[in-house]
Amino acid sequence: MDTRLNKSQEAASSDSDRSRTANDVTAGTPATEAIKRRVVETTTAKYLNREPDIKIHVKNVNFYYGVKQALYDVTLPIAELQVTALIGPSGCGKTTFLRTLNRMNDLIPGTRIEGEAMMDGRNIYDPAVDVVSLRERIGMIFQRPNPFRKSIFDNVAYGLHVQKKRRHVIQETVERSLKEAALWDEVKDRLKAPALGLSGGQQQRLCIARAVAVRPEVILMDEPCSALDPIATQKIEELITELSKDYTIVIVTHNMQQAARVSHYTGFFLNGRLIEYAPTTELFEHPTKKETEGYISGRFG
Ligand SMILES: Nc1ncnc2c1ncn2[C@@H]1O[C@H](COP(=O)(O)OP(=O)(O)O)[C@@H](O)[C@H]1O
Numbered sequence: 001m002d003t004r005l006n007k008s009q010e011a012a013s014s015d016s017d018r019s020r021t022a023n024d025v026t027a028g029t030p031a032t033e034a035i036k037r038r039v040v041e042t043t044t045a046k047y048l049n050r051e052p053d054i055k056i057h058v059k060n061v062n063f064y065y066g067v068k069q070a071l072y073d074v075t076l077p078i079a080e081l082q083v084t085a086l087i088g089p090s091g092c093g094k095t096t097f098l099r100t101l102n103r104m105n106d107l108i109p110g111t112r113i114e115g116e117a118m119m120d121g122r123n124i125y126d127p128a129v130d131v132v133s134l135r136e137r138i139g140m141i142f143q144r145p146n147p148f149r150k151s152i153f154d155n156v157a158y159g160l161h162v163q164k165k166r167r168h169v170i171q172e173t174v175e176r177s178l179k180e181a182a183l184w185d186e187v188k189d190r191l192k193a194p195a196l197g198l199s200g201g202q203q204q205r206l207c208i209a210r211a212v213a214v215r216p217e218v219i220l221m222d223e224p225c226s227a228l229d230p231i232a233t234q235k236i237e238e239l240i241t242e243l244s245k246d247y248t249i250v251i252v253t254h255n256m257q258q259a260a261r262v263s264h265y266t267g268f269f270l271n272g273r274l275i276e277y278a279p280t281t282e283l284f285e286h287p288t289k290k291e292t293e294g295y296i297s298g299r300f301g
Pocket residue numbers: 065068070088089090091092093094095096097108
């Protein structure tokens with residue numbers, strides 16, 4: 001049985017999805033309703049009556065490491081071509097949640113998930129979804145840059161070889177991806193040099209080039225600047241803003257200033273629960289929950 005996501009079927013279903021709006025988030029919990037109202041209100045004002053498309057509808061997710069529950073009833077929309085930041089104190093479940101979106105937790109034995117994450121009419125958690133093609137559509141950038149022990153060129157070309165792309169396509173795509181990741185000018189004269197010879201910031205941009213090479217729709221970033229110096233961090237932040245024109249981005253950050261600078265929407269997690277989700281300026285300026293206010297004003301975490 002061919003369980004790979006069928007691209008043309010998806011294109012068709014995503015076309016019909018275009019006419020869908022945040023209003024179509026299945027009515028349900030009060031949280032869903034609140035999220036729906038907020039997304040509609042602010043984005044309507046911002047984008048001339050055009051409501052945002054929702055790329056992924058996450059609904060009522062519970063996640064368990066064995067008997068230990070790490071996520072409780074998480075519901076939130078991931079808005080398309082926007083940056084969604086996830087903040088909260090260490091251990092609150094940010095990484096766990098991020099990894100549910102491209103099934104990275106499947107690699108950990110004994111984990112279990114309930115609920116759904118709908119993307120283009122299909123549940124990401126459906127066991128029939130092919131995780132390899134899912135991870136092409138939803139790429140990931142980790143806390144520490146993790147280039148392969150290969151050349152700069154071969155790192156970016158890696159996924160393209162897996163996709164059996166032709167040589168000239170690979171050449172062109174490597175160049176395009178390095179440009180998209182704002183790294184081309186720094187490496188164009190040494191594409192055959194080992195990737196591990198690059199600085200930390202360059203390595204992280206290389207990992208971004210490797211991710212965008214396979215044309216994902218969504219990019220997940222787990223504290224992508226936590227191992228970088230301030231200048232490298234600033235470059236990555238500028239890059240995130242640039243990439244959000246073409247990709248839906250979800251970024252975990254422990255740095256609230258970073259969330260405020262780069263994101264359009266922010267979700268605040270505490271003890272495995274999504275406490276509050278709102279447009280970023282609203283969440284930081286007018287939090288509605290006392291826990292959110294406590295966290296952003298530095299009272300805990
Ligand atoms: N592989 C694992 N096995 C068991 N528990 C885990 C595992 N990874 C994370 N946890 C637990 O799940 C909770 C959430 O962790 P995590 O998602 O890493 O939080 P955050 O990214 O917000 O710091 C924590 O209590 C953590 O100890």
